[in-house]
Every structure is written in structure tokens, then in C-alpha cells.
Amino acid sequence: MKAFMTRRDFLKGATVALAGASVGFGQNAPAPKAVSRVILIRHKDALDANSQFSEPVLRDMIDEAVMKLVDKSDPVAAFREIVNPDDVVGIKSNVWSFLPTPPQVEKALKSRVLDAGVKEENIGIDDHSVRTNPIFVKSTALINTRPLRTHYLAGISGCIKNYIMFGATQPEYHPDSCASLGSLFLLPQVKGKTRLCVLCALTPQFHGLGPHNFNRRYVWNYRGLIVGRDPVAVDTVGLRLIMAKRRKELGPAQELPPVPKHIQLADTKYGIGTSDLGKIELIRLGWAEDVMI
Amino acid sequence: MNGAPLSGRRAVLAGVLVAMASSALGDVKDLARAIPNTVLAFAASGEDAVYDRKTLYDYMDGGAEVILAFDFKDVLVRKFKDPAGEEIDLDIYDMGSAAEAFGIFSCERQSGPAGIGQESEYGSGLLRFRQGRYFVSIMTPGDETKAGPAILALGKEVAARLGPPGAYPDLLRLLPERGLVKNRTSFFHDVVNLNNRFFIASENILFLNRTTDCALAEYPGPAGETVKLLLVRYPKDEDARAAHQSFLLAFLREADASGAARTENHTWTLARLQGTHLAIVFDAPTKAAAEALQSAIRFPIP
Numbered sequence: 131m132k133a134f135m136t137r138r139d140f141l142k143g144a145t146v147a148l149a150g151a152s153v154g155f156g157q158n159a160p161a162p163k164a165v166s167r168v169i170l171i172r173h174k175d176a177l178d179a180n181s182q183f184s185e186p187v188l189r190d191m192i193d194e195a196v197m198k199l200v201d202k203s204d205p206v207a208a209f210r211e212i213v214n215p216d217d218v219v220g221i222k223s224n225v226w227s228f229l230p231t232p233p234q235v236e237k238a239l240k241s242r243v244l245d246a247g248v249k250e251e252n253i254g255i256d257d258h259s260v261r262t263n264p265i266f267v268k269s270t271a272l273i274n275t276r277p278l279r280t281h282y283l284a285g286i287s288g289c290i291k292n293y294i295m296f297g298a299t300q301p302e303y304h305p306d307s308c309a310s311l312g313s314l315f316l317l318p319q320v321k322g323k324t325r326l327c328v329l330c331a332l333t334p335q336f337h338g339l340g341p342h343n344f345n346r347r348y349v350w351n352y353r354g355l356i357v358g359r360d361p362v363a364v365d366t367v368g369l370r371l372i373m374a375k376r377r378k379e380l381g382p383a384q385e386l387p388p389v390p391k392h393i394q395l396a397d398t399k400y401g402i403g404t405s406d407l408g409k410i411e412l413i414r415l416g417w418a419e420d421v422m423i
Numbered sequence: 424m425n426g427a428p429l430s431g432r433r434a435v436l437a438g439v440l441v442a443m444a445s446s447a448l449g450d451v452k453d454l455a456r457a458i459p460n461t462v463l464a465f466a467a468s469g470e471d472a473v474y475d476r477k478t479l480y481d482y483m484d485g486g487a488e489v490i491l492a493f494d495f496k497d498v499l500v501r502k503f504k505d506p507a508g509e510e511i512d513l514d515i516y517d518m519g520s521a522a523e524a525f526g527i528f529s530c531e532r533q534s535g536p537a538g539i540g541q542e543s544e545y546g547s548g549l550l551r552f553r554q555g556r557y558f559v560s561i562m563t564p565g566d567e568t569k570a571g572p573a574i575l576a577l578g579k580e581v582a583a584r585l586g587p588p589g590a591y592p593d594l595l596r597l598l599p600e601r602g603l604v605k606n607r608t609s610f611f612h613d614v615v616n617l618n619n620r621f622f623i624a625s626e627n628i629l630f631l632n633r634t635t636d637c638a639l640a641e642y643p644g645p646a647g648e649t650v651k652l653l654l655v656r657y658p659k660d661e662d663a664r665a666a667h668q669s670f671l672l673a674f675l676r677e678a679d680a681s682g683a684a685r686t687e688n689h690t691w692t693l694a695r696l697q698g699t700h701l702a703i704v705f706d707a708p709t710k711a712a713a714e715a716l717q718s719a720i721r722f723p724i725p
Contacts, residue, residue: 134624134625134626134673135624135625136623136624136625136628136673136674137622137623137624137674137705138674138686138687141686141687141688142687226484227564228564281484282486282488282489282615282619283488283615300480301480301487304488307625338486339531339533339549340531340549340551340560340562341483341486341489341490341514341516341560342483342484342486342512342560342562343484343486344564345546345547345548345549345562346547346548346564346567347546347547384622386622388615388618388619388622389618389622389625391625
């Protein structure tokens, strides 16, 4: 197989394989040898009638997802599988003005990290200042959370791209469709520290428009969270959701571009997780209407 | 009896003064003084900001490369808020020339025209238009029903202060006119713009960069389908030849001697060279249709 994708691959219907997916994706395929568990949890009441996020519902969704992720029946016990009381925990959030990480998600995560025994002074939430924030500088554990959206260069912005603020410069990671984003996870400040990824698919953005690549017409209320330990697996599932929505709304020809090659390379070149859906155990919880993947 | 002629002279004088003021606009900082600080219930909020080619990354997440792929100079950013906290973001981009302003405007057209500036579109709380060498974006991240009237009013105020209209990119003159869907024609230089408009490959198989000029045009095909014509002008003949070979190898390996092949969607793709120009027809219903479109390109006589 050639190392890149062309329009003709779309015409052949080969995008699924080229995007690192396997046909069936946990539906009709034989049981995979899973190496990464990913939880997709949705709740109809995650947003109220005014599209405001519900703090208690989001807290419950995070609890349920993390319990399932680590096979525990109690949320505090589950978070003790994620962090230790002596950890210094940086919660890497995202403050992009048009679609930031909901504060309710940040609050719920911090609350459970506290419940797990981590001291408050050892917990930080940050985005742009993570390279200099003392908590992040001395962190022993990272929690990675951000909204899911398309990106003009990278294809999608997910948990892998969320660490770009750990890089010395952002443009350094932009060439070739942001192909080197996976290398961020090998930086000394980051390597081996990511304990949990919470990709917010509450109001994902499936297409960009305008100089800021944002327009509200391309945001929809999916009311979901994609949760896992493996950022590549989490983003691979997020990509499939974006692809499914694009296929439905924009047609097959616009299912994928621009190509999010950084996800596959994070697996095959940088070895920080798996992009092979055959090795991802996707567990769906909660509201199933229009789940799409 | 003298009132009307006097008014006419005043109008002419006013027009001359406006034209002088417009032509005196040195950069977007000069514009800042001319743009109103209030529009309907919205008032300017915070300090204006100006970003240039070096600092644009500080303003944009991911969109900077798309603009830097053109001859962008700088952008004036002003934010407005109404008493309820609804926000409007005004960006005025100096693109260096009218052709470049057309380019950035043309790459994303999706909505209907708003009748503002030379060309415009408005939809879902986002107004985009071009006027002369300027490209303008006015948007609300919030409720478009509340901010929409102010966005359109502000757009009209800004357009009136941007000087005279400018020309289309000269490359567009080569496009066959018959059937051309004019509001779908785009102009750009780099692969990042091509792939967001019409994905061809995940690698830069046409060797596009800031030195290449590209026009992507659409023509009606059968049953509502669209035939695309990509016309690329390279700096040198050898650049065009190398790109042609790369395209055939990566995309159209089974092309016949005429450079044509039938692809998986049962349409025809045809790639041909003409000096510094490489022209590729995609999704033509027949080989003859692809060749007809190719032969209608008005290549410059060497």
C-alpha cells in the first residue's frame, strides 16, 4: 500500500482502512485483541434546553466512564487507579474561545482527583502556560481534556493536538498536516505522564469556515464524552465520529479531508498509542440515539 | 435653481475627498481611525489589535497557515459587545493586492451574497467580503439572530472605507467561460487551500507553494454533478513538467497517451501541460468532454 491517500482512495471506499480503521468497528467484526479501551458515553441531559452544560450530569458521565475504563464500581476507587495521592496532577485543558473545554468538565475532573487523595496545591488546570506553570513543570501525572473539532491543517483537534502547548513553538508542529504532533508526547515534560484522556464530544465541530475555522452551523449537540487512557485510541474514535457526521452532512467526498495523518503517525512513528480500530475496545454507554459510531 | 447643481458639486467634492482618504490609507492601523466604534447596540470593547505575518499565530489556531499562504500583510482586529454581552469580531486583512484578497475570499465560499463590498457572503453569523486589497470577516461566536443586523451594518460601514474595488487574478482570464460557475471559482497558491477546497492527495503531489498560482473552477456536469478544472501556473516550464510527472505517477498511473484515464467513479480525469501551465480536468462524464474543456482554456501564446 502506498504511504499516502488520494482522492481515488475515497472513490474506492478505502478511506476506512487508510484512516486506520477496520471494517465493522466493534459491530460485526470478530472480537479484536484489544490493547486500548475507549469509553463513549452519552447523556441526553448533558445539555439543557438552552444548550447549557449540566454540571451534575457531566460529573456522573465522567464517573461512569472512568469506572468502566478501569473496571471499578466506585468513582473514587476508579480515580485512584488513575492518580496516586502523592501525584502532582496537571489537567491540560483547552481555552479556544469558540469551543473551550467546558468548565464543568474541568471541575468534575479536579473534584475526583481531590477525592483520590491528591492535595489541592498539587493540582493545576492550564492551557497556554503549561510550559511554565509550576504544577505542570513538576507534574507526575497529566489529564488531557478538550473538545473535539475539525482543524484546517491537522484534520481534527483531539487529545493528541491538545498537547501542542507543551512544544516550544506551535508552528513547529504545523508542517505536513501537523504530522509530528505525536512527538509532543515524547517531550521530557510529558513523556509517560498521561493517565486519562477526556475528549469532549458534547458539541463537536465537524467542519470549519472563516478565518478562525469556526462557524456555529457546523457544531452539533452530540452530548458525548470519549474517555480512555490512550490518546491515539481516543482520537481515532473521535475521528470516526467526525467522519460519520461529515459523510452525513457534507457527503462522502468530504468525509475526511484534510487528512488527519498525525493520528496514524502518533501510532506508527511515535508509538504513543494505537490507531488500529481492530485493537481498540470501544464500549458505548448511555444515550444511543444518533450515536453514529 | 442653483441648489441642485451646487449639491452635485458638493457630492463630487465629497466623493473626491473620500477617494483621497481611501487612497491615503497606508495600512490597517490607519483604517482603525476610520472604522466606527459603535454599530446599532454594539460598541467597541477593549483595545484594537494588529497582527502581522510574524504574530498571526498569536491570534489564530490553525488558520494562520491558510492566510500566510497568500501575500497577507497584517490584520486589524476589533471586538464589539452589546449590553447583553453578545460579541462581534471584526477582522480586516490587508492581503497586499486585490488578487490575493479575492484568493482568500474565494477559497471558502459557501453562503449567499450579502451585497457588501466587491463580493460577499453571509450565513450563520459570519459575513465575509472583499474590497480592493482587503478581505474582511465579521462574525459572532454567539447568537446570530441578535448580532446579525449589526454584523451587516458594520460590514457596510467598513466596506465604504476600504477604497476602490480591485481586479480579479489574471490567471482567471484563462478559464473557459462557457458554463463556468463563477461563484465557485477559487484562486490560491498552496496545497493547504487546495485540499480544503478539493482534496486530491494527502501529499503535495503537485508541488504547490507560494510561487505557484492556482485556479480551481467548476462546470456543470450531467445529473447535477460538477466537472472541476484545476489550472496551475508554475514559475518555470521544468517545474510544470515535474508536477505533471508526479501527478501521473501518484494519481493517474494508467493514463493513456493523451493523459486521460477513467477513474473509480466512472468519470474521466485528464492532465495536460502547456508551457508553465498544468491543467487537470476531474470528473468529466466522457473523455471527449474532458478534452473539450481542456481545449477551451485560453493559454497565453508563447
